[in-house]
Amino acid sequence: MIEYVKMDSVKPGDKLLRTIFDEKGRTLLRYGCTLSEKQIEVLKSYHFKGMYIENNTGERRNDIPISEPLIDDIFAIQIAGRIKDFCDCHQRGFELYDPVFSEFKKRMDDIIDDIVHALYTAKEEKRLLYETEDLRSKKTWLYYHSINTCVISAGIAIKMGLPLSEVKNIARAGMYHDIGKVFINHALVTKDSITKEEKEELRTHAEKGFRVFQKQNYPIAVTYGIWFHHEREDGTGYPNKVKAEKIPVSAKIVGLASHYDNLVNYNPIEETILDSNDAIEKIMADTRFNTDVVRAFTEFVMPYNIGFKVKLSDGRIATVVKNREGFPLRPYLLSQGQFIDMNAAANLNIVISEAL
Numbered sequence: 001m002i003e004y005v006k007m008d009s010v011k012p013g014d015k016l017l018r019t020i021f022d023e024k025g026r027t028l029l030r031y032g033c034t035l036s037e038k039q040i041e042v043l044k045s046y047h048f049k050g051m052y053i054e055n056n057t058g059e060r061r062n063d064i065p066i067s068e069p070l071i072d073d074i075f076a077i078q079i080a081g082r083i084k085d086f087c088d089c090h091q092r093g094f095e096l097y098d099p100v101f102s103e104f105k106k107r108m109d110d111i112i113d114d115i116v117h118a119l120y121t122a123k124e125e126k127r128l129l130y131e132t133e134d135l136r137s138k139k140t141w142l143y144y145h146s147i148n149t150c151v152i153s154a155g156i157a158i159k160m161g162l163p164l165s166e167v168k169n170i171a172r173a174g175m176y177h178d179i180g181k182v183f184i185n186h187a188l189v190t191k192d193s194i195t196k197e198e199k200e201e202l203r204t205h206a207e208k209g210f211r212v213f214q215k216q217n218y219p220i221a222v223t224y225g226i227w228f229h230h231e232r233e234d235g236t237g238y239p240n241k242v243k244a245e246k247i248p249v250s251a252k253i254v255g256l257a258s259h260y261d262n263l264v265n266y267n268p269i270e271e272t273i274l275d276s277n278d279a280i281e282k283i284m285a286d287t288r289f290n291t292d293v294v295r296a297f298t299e300f301v302m303p304y305n306i307g308f309k310v311k312l313s314d315g316r317i318a319t320v321v322k323n324r325e326g327f328p329l330r331p332y333l334l335s336q337g338q339f340i341d342m343n344a345a346a347n348l349n350i351v352i353s354e355a356l
Contacts, residue, residue: 003055007044012037015054021074048073070122070130071115071151079111080143083175087142087182105216112171116154116164123158129325130155130301132264132276141266142178142189145258148265150175152257152301159296162249166221170250173225177254180209180226192268203238206230225250229258232288244290252290256283256297277303277355302328309356313349317356 002017014035020028020043028046029039035053043051050073055061069076086104122128130152153174157167181189184205188198210227228251231237233244237255262270263279274282280303284294304310308320310333318335324343329352333340340347 002052003061004050004052005055005061006050007040007048009061010035010040010043010051010053012040014051017052017054020048021078046077048077070128070155071118071147075114076144076147079115079147080140082108082111083143083146087179108175109172112150112175113168115150116168116171119151119154119158120164126325128155128158128300129323129328131305131323132301139190141268142181145261145265145267146175146178148261149177149254149258152260152297153254155300156253156257156293156296159299160253160292166250169219169221170225170253172218172222173229173250174254174257176209176213176222177226177229177258178205178209179212180205180207183208190268194268203230206239221248221250224248225254227251229255231255233290234288236288247290249290249293252293256289256293259283259289260297260301275355276301276305277308298328299326302331304331304352304355310352311354311356313351313353 012035016029016031016033016035019031028042029035033039035043053061071079082104086108119128150171151174154167154171157170162170181202184202188194188202191198194202206227206229210223213226214223225248228237228240228242228247231240231242231247231251232255233247233252235241235243260279260283263274263282264276266273280298280301283289284298302323304320304323306320306322310318310320312318312333312335316335318333318340320331321334321339322332324331327343330342333342340350342348342350
């Protein structure tokens with residue numbers, strides 16, 4: 001049978017059932033090859049979540065099958081490569097009619113449309129939910145942060161019922177929201193501890209990114225989504241300290257999506273990386289974010305990933321085996337070999353009391 005297994009479960013001798021490409025679209029490993037230990041290490045360095053392998057043993061390699069990501073691993077790696085190329089040509093970014101910059105921009109816009117299409121497909125298949133998992137490095141964090149913010153922003157917009165054209169613009173704002181950082185000293189962008197003066201310089205990225213895409217005649221939802229993504233409902237954000245009524249919905253969504261991703265994944269600013277459930281709780285208690293956006297966010301981003309250990313209100317310890325769309329706090333569980341459907345009548349009085 002074909003099984004999608006965690007990278008930690010891939011073994012030398014496994015037969016690969018999918019051709020693997022790198023960020024440039026070049027073939028790394030072909031369909032049908034038998035994996036060696038060295039090849040597995042190379043795949044792990046690319047931060048794949050899992051692999052499709054041939055398993056004819058009659059038993060699953062993983063007791064708890066992992067869910068396939070909304071955005072395919074290979075696609076995500078290729079997007080990261082495109083963003084890197086996009087950032088590498090930043091010196092051309094202010095030239096309105098520069099053909100190189102225009103070509104990169106067109107490619108990225110096409111990629112963002114593909115991401116939005118993938119999310120609408122997931123919606124039709126009733127699996128539009130986001131399970132946080134990311135293995136970014138210090139070198140690549142900005143690229144994967146851009147991808148994650150794009151996906152989360154688009155997912156929130158879809159959950160809010162916004163029209164397709166607006167979802168696409170919000171996805172663009174999410175992908176490009178931090179692009180202004182390529183115009184700031186790279187050492188500062190990746191620095192773990194910054195001074196007050198350096199922090200102020202870093203904060204200029206929002207306006208720098210806005211100016212680039214304003215000159216490219218992008219819609220206001222995109223340009224102001226970039227410029228205002230650090231503004232907050234109570235006026236305590238930056239760079240303009242505007243309040244709720246003056247912040248476009250695109251910026252409200254992108255700001256929340258970016259903040260969440262920074263809470264749960266590596267970035268140079270946040271000192272502590274939180275579990276998804278703790279990050280969601282923190283955001284729900286933060287009155288600086290719009291309540292409608294937060295509500296849609298909690299419908300899209302799952303608090304418990306597959307494999308999470310949780311304690312139930314009746315004292316049992318269980319493992320999350322599958323999330324369900326529309327019921328983020330009622331996943332399917334496994335406890336001592338017993339399958340638990342939290343939405344079954346017999347289990348309606350049981351809740352998850354804590355993540356372990």
